[in-house]
Structure formats: structure tokens, C-alpha cells
Amino acid sequence: MGRAVRLATPAQRRAVLARYATCYREGCPIPADMAEIDHVQGWAEGGTTDLDLLAPACTWHNRDKATHPDRYRTRRNHDGTWTLLYHGKRNRFAGRFRR
Numbered sequence: 001m002g003r004a005v006r007l008a009t010p011a012q013r014r015a016v017l018a019r020y021a022t023c024y025r026e027g028c029p030i031p032a033d034m035a036e037i038d039h040v041q042g043w044a045e046g047g048t049t050d051l052d053l054l055a056p057a058c059t060w061h062n063r064d065k066a067t068h069p070d071r072y073r074t075r076r077n078h079d080g081t082w083t084l085l086y087h088g089k090r091n092r093f094a095g096r097f098r099r
């Protein structure tokens with residue numbers, strides 16, 4: 001599918017839902033069928049709409065990841081699925097003393 005299609009197709013969505021039970025953020029309980037289909041690699045950074053790079057993210061985590069991509073990283077699991085890991089604000093106090 002590559003970059004020709006911006007959104008996941010219905011078939012891709014079904015395939016993603018078959019692979020994930022919940023939002024792919026580690027520990028998030030939102031069911032995958034209530035989630036949006038996220039590009040594991042942000043679309044803006046050249047991510048593609050390939051099934052292998054799609055994962056369900058609930059509205060909150062999808063938005064938060066898009067707003068603060070620096071706070072998240074992804075992990076590829078042995079079964080081919082992805083887990084979204086949150087590491088919080090990096091250099092939280094770094095800017096505070098900068099002039």
C-alpha cells in the first residue's frame with residue numbers, strides 16, 4: 001500500500017484488530033475495536049500505510065503521541081506486533097535554567 005493511501009483500509013483495520021486486543025500503548029486497557037489505527041512510524045516522518053506498520057491507538061494515545069512524539073518509542077515484539085512505550089518528558093527541567 002505504501003504511501004498511496006493515507007488511511008487504513010477496512011480490510012487492514014480488520015487485520016489489525018485481529019492482532020491486537022487493546023490500544024498498543026503498554027498497559028492501556030482501551031479495546032482495540034474502539035481505537036484508531038495508528039501509523040507506528042508517524043505519517044509525517046515518512047511512515048507508510050502498510051499492515052506491518054499499523055497498530056491500534058486509542059484517541060488519547062494517538063493524539064498524545066502525535067503531539068509529543070519525543071515522549072514515546074515503539075518496541076517490535078516477537079510476534080510482529082508493536083508496543084508503544086511512554087518514557088515521559090525528556091529533560092523535564094533542562095529548559096528551566098537555560099537563558
Ligand SMILES: [Zn+2]
Pocket residue numbers: 023024025028029030057058059060061
Ligand atoms: Zn491507549
